[in-house]
Amino acid sequence: xxxxxxxxxxxxxxxLLATGLLSFPGLAPNPYVLSAGIVVLHYAVLATSWxxxxxxxxxxxxxxxxxxxxxxxxxxxxxxxxxxxxFVALALAMLLVSALAVPIGMAALRVRxxxxxxxxxxxxxxxxLVFQSWASLTGGSRGLVVPRPFDLSRPEHHRVxxxxxxxxxxxxxxAWWLIDRSRFGLxxxxxxxxxxxxxxxxxxxxxxxxxxxxxxxxxxxxxGGLYALWFGDLDPVxxxxxxxxxxxxxxxxxxxxxNLFGPLVGALVVGVALEYFKVEFGNTPLHLVATGVLLAxxxxxxxxxxxxxxxxxxxxxxxxxxxxxxxxxxxxxLRERRRAEEVRR
Amino acid sequence: MPSGALLFQSVxxxxxxGGLYALLAAGLTLxxxxxxxxxxxxxxxxxxxxxxxxxxxxxxxxxxLLSMVVTVPLFFAAGVLLQRMLLARLRPATLTMMSVLxxxxxxxxxxxxxxxxxxxxxxxxxxxxxxxxxxxxxARIAVVKLIAFGLAGIALAGLYLVLKRTRFxxxxxxxxxxxxxxxxxxxxxxxxxxxGFGIGLATAAVGGTALALDTxxxxxxxxxxxxxxxxxxxxxxxxxxxxxxxxxxxLGLLQSLLQIPMGTxxxxxxxxxxxxxxxxxxxxxxxxxxxxQRF
Numbered sequence: 001x002x003x004x005x006x007x008x009x010x011x012x013x014x015x016l017l018a019t020g021l022l023s024f025p026g027l028a029p030n031p032y033v034l035s036a037g038i039v040v041l042h043y044a045v046l047a048t049s050w051x052x053x054x055x056x057x058x059x060x061x062x063x064x065x066x067x068x069x070x071x072x073x074x075x076x077x078x079x080x081x082x083x084x085x086x087f088v089a090l091a092l093a094m095l096l097v098s099a100l101a102v103p104i105g106m107a108a109l110r111v112r113x114x115x116x117x118x119x120x121x122x123x124x125x126x127x128x129l130v131f132q133s134w135a136s137l138t139g140g141s142r143g144l145v146v147p148r149p150f151d152l153s154r155p156e157h158h159r160v161x162x163x164x165x166x167x168x169x170x171x172x173x174x175a176w177w178l179i180d181r182s183r184f185g186l187x188x189x190x191x192x193x194x195x196x197x198x199x200x201x202x203x204x205x206x207x208x209x210x211x212x213x214x215x216x217x218x219x220x221x222x223x224g225g226l227y228a229l230w231f232g233d234l235d236p237v238x239x240x241x242x243x244x245x246x247x248x249x250x251x252x253x254x255x256x257x258x259n260l261f262g263p264l265v266g267a268l269v270v271g272v273a274l275e276y277f278k279v280e281f282g283n284t285p286l287h288l289v290a291t292g293v294l295l296a297x298x299x300x301x302x303x304x305x306x307x308x309x310x311x312x313x314x315x316x317x318x319x320x321x322x323x324x325x326x327x328x329x330x331x332x333x334l335r336e337r338r339r340a341e342e343v344r345r
Numbered sequence: 346m347p348s349g350a351l352l353f354q355s356v357x358x359x360x361x362x363g364g365l366y367a368l369l370a371a372g373l374t375l376x377x378x379x380x381x382x383x384x385x386x387x388x389x390x391x392x393x394x395x396x397x398x399x400x401x402x403x404x405x406x407x408x409x410l411l412s413m414v415v416t417v418p419l420f421f422a423a424g425v426l427l428q429r430m431l432l433a434r435l436r437p438a439t440l441t442m443m444s445v446l447x448x449x450x451x452x453x454x455x456x457x458x459x460x461x462x463x464x465x466x467x468x469x470x471x472x473x474x475x476x477x478x479x480x481x482x483x484a485r486i487a488v489v490k491l492i493a494f495g496l497a498g499i500a501l502a503g504l505y506l507v508l509k510r511t512r513f514x515x516x517x518x519x520x521x522x523x524x525x526x527x528x529x530x531x532x533x534x535x536x537x538x539x540x541g542f543g544i545g546l547a548t549a550a551v552g553g554t555a556l557a558l559d560t561x562x563x564x565x566x567x568x569x570x571x572x573x574x575x576x577x578x579x580x581x582x583x584x585x586x587x588x589x590x591x592x593x594x595x596l597g598l599l600q601s602l603l604q605i606p607m608g609t610x611x612x613x614x615x616x617x618x619x620x621x622x623x624x625x626x627x628x629x630x631x632x633x634x635x636x637x638q639r640f
Contacts, residue, residue, distance in 0.1 A: 060442045062449065107624040113441040114383045114583070115624055118575045121385070125572040126617040133610045242568065246449060253446075285465070285564065288457025295450035299443050300434060332438035 013261055021166040031155040038158060040271035041165045042227050046244075047251040047263035048172045049219035052212050054249070055176075055257035056185060058192035059113065059209070063120030064220050065244030066127045070097050071221030072228035072239055073131065073138060076146040081137075086149035090225040094218050101217035102210070109209045112195065121242060128240035144234040161230040168226060169264070172219050177260055179212070188212055193331040243291065247274070250295050256305025265307060270294075354484040355601045361486075361494040363597025365555055368497040369570070370577045370589040371504060372548040378521040378584045379541045382432060382444040387549055388570035389452035390420060394553025395562045396459055402470050409470055409557055410492070416550040424546030425539040427451070432542075433535065452567060459564040469561045493555035500551040501590070504544070508586075517541050521584075573600075573613070576620035582630025592631070 028034040050064045074093030078084045084092065108119035131138045138144060150160060179185040187208050190198035199205045228234055238244075247270060248263075255266030277287050302309060369391065376384040394416050401412035431451075435443045477488040508514040519527040520534045520541070527534050556562070577596055581588035596616055603612040623630060 058439070058442065060446065062445075103625075107621050110624060111628045114377075114381070114445070115579065115628065117442065117445045118383060118579060119620070119624065122572055122575065122617050122620055125568060126614060129610060129613060243453070246453065249446060285457045285460025288453050288460065290457075292450045292452075292454030292457060295453070296431070296447055299446045299450065300431065303436070303439065303443060332436050335438060336436075 017261070017264070021169070025159045025162050031158055034155070034158045034162060036275045038162055038165060038230065039275060040267060041162065041169065042223060043247065043251060043271040044264045044267035045165060045169045045172055045223040046220060047248050047255075047267045048169065048176060049216050049223060050248045051252050051257055051263045052176060052179070052216035052219070054252055055262070056179065056188035056192060056212055057209055059109070059116045060249060061120040062117060062242060062245040062249060063123040064216075064248050065242065066124040066240050067097060067101070067217050067220040068224030068227070068244065069127065069131075069236075069239030070100070071224030072234050073144065074221070075225035076144050076228045076234055077137070079146055080144065086147075086229055090222065090229065093225045094221045097221035098214050098218045101214045105210045105213040109206060109213065120245070124240050124242050124245060128236055131236040131240060138236065141236065146228050146232050146234065148232055149229050157230075161226070164226060168219075168222055173260060173264070175215070175219070180260065184208065184211075243288075246291065246295060250291065250298060253298050253303065254306055256307040259305065259307045262305050262307050266305070350482075350484060351605065352602075353482060355605060356598065357481070357484050357486055358490070359598035359601025360594065361490045362601060363594035364494040364497040365552060366573065366577055366593035366597045367590040368500050368548055369552045369574055370581065370593045371501060371586050372545040372552075373574055373578050374581070374584060374586050374589045375541055375545040377578065379517075379538050380428070380432060380444070381441050382448070383441070383575070384448045384545070385445060385571060386448040386451040386455065387545075388567040388574060389455040390423075390546055390549040391553040391556060391570060392562060392564070392567045393455055393459065394420065394550040395557035395560070396463060396468070398554045398557040399468050399470050399562065400463075409472075409554060413551060413554050416554065417547050420546040420550035421543040424543035427546070428539045428542035433538075452571075456564045456567065463564070465564060467561045467563045470557055472558065487559065489559040493558055496551055496555045500548055504548065507544070513537070513540070569613075573616040576616035580619050580623045580631055585630070588630060
């Protein structure tokens, strides 16, 4: 059972998040700030969707940018070529991407770790190739213009989409929270800690991994499609960029993949930094350098993220009696501890 | 139906390209064997070496091939440092995943620095012998492509000799096969692993110089190489150098042949199709590779 204090922290976090989401459009001084806020919020949804796979199973995908791009292009093409209603197209695109995620997941998840990352990167590269070359359908490098779903002024358009993205974020967080507490979630976490042992104990590892990958793909596609409807202009170079995928990984790792709000916090930090960089320095190769350095630093020194680091600091400040008797210990931590004990003996 | 001469030309070009792929895939295989690391930054170092060769020719006016005198030792040192200072620090439990992220970060860093130092402009070395070539049974073979293939062949042969005939090579192979047993017979596996990474990166220096001879280079070019290379090592069965070489020749040849009916862009998809097919039907690869079960 979660302790009273951790429940209080969780409740406070939800309250804070809800207040922030509801009040930001009123507080934003101009439409530009609101649109930058939507970009950050969009990253938060994507990072949370990524965390279904990355956080529960420990399989890190660098290709989630491609799934978002597919959602975006799927929505855009269904609106422009098939003439569907914007939100029907969005839902249909989500279903199509989920269906596509099944064979991709089957190829990527049959073996462990490294092949999953390889497939995820290959997915981005092959889709970039296809969407740039198949100009008769996708518009190629000229881009695809997606008509706006509502006939509104620019600030009103931003306001509506802020709340749509907020709703999607709430839905993704709720789904993650539900899985986290379920038997399914326990099985996934067992895969993360030791896949062989999990399998030996009867967890259907392959089926679990595949299901959670498809769920993650569905949310990612929704976020990508909503972005297409909001932004209104798609370009293969930006939609199928390995960089987008690496931003998501950076956000989730920085915030902490084991935490419900981790990717959200990471997206706030990285997303705001990205927008600030764009305004201050424009599109120079330096943002690549900054991304690379930051990712390397997080991987080397803070692989568990900011939130767990802050949490352990808080725990140390509290008296010993209040500490929870049982807490999550990762297989890696356990191994380190055992090794330390052996050395002492 | 394309003419016989055109087919023959494609076969020759495919084999020449396959040689370069084989050399680069050998480096990737070495890293994977030593540490179970998928080195995303390999092709970024390849492009870095190509840029250094271009700069060498442009600024110093010397033949780009001579740049290897500097780049090969430099890359060897960089490889040792990369392994000792960065990859060896990661936790063993999550090494495979985190090392991908770390080498990815290095790749992005190199791309950014190249863009900053040399701008995004496309560069190409202008050589006096750049357009020289000779006919062979109706096919035309450019001298530079032959030089690139020769370089790859010499480097691969050298790698083979080092691995099979020297004490260092035995130690390296022992480290790959069974690190614990290697330590028991007195091999300093950590030092050997560092040197193994150095050798792997040195092959990227050779490959990059060969690439620079007849290719237009730009900072983000490495993404066009890492996809095919990863496909090759998966098809070859991760960890098997002969398997990677065979897959490299085969896929290079296929790519070159498919360019006739499909065009250059779509022909590239053969790598990704091979990758997906391999993982879906035979995840341990088509050319052996004992390590593949656990990757």
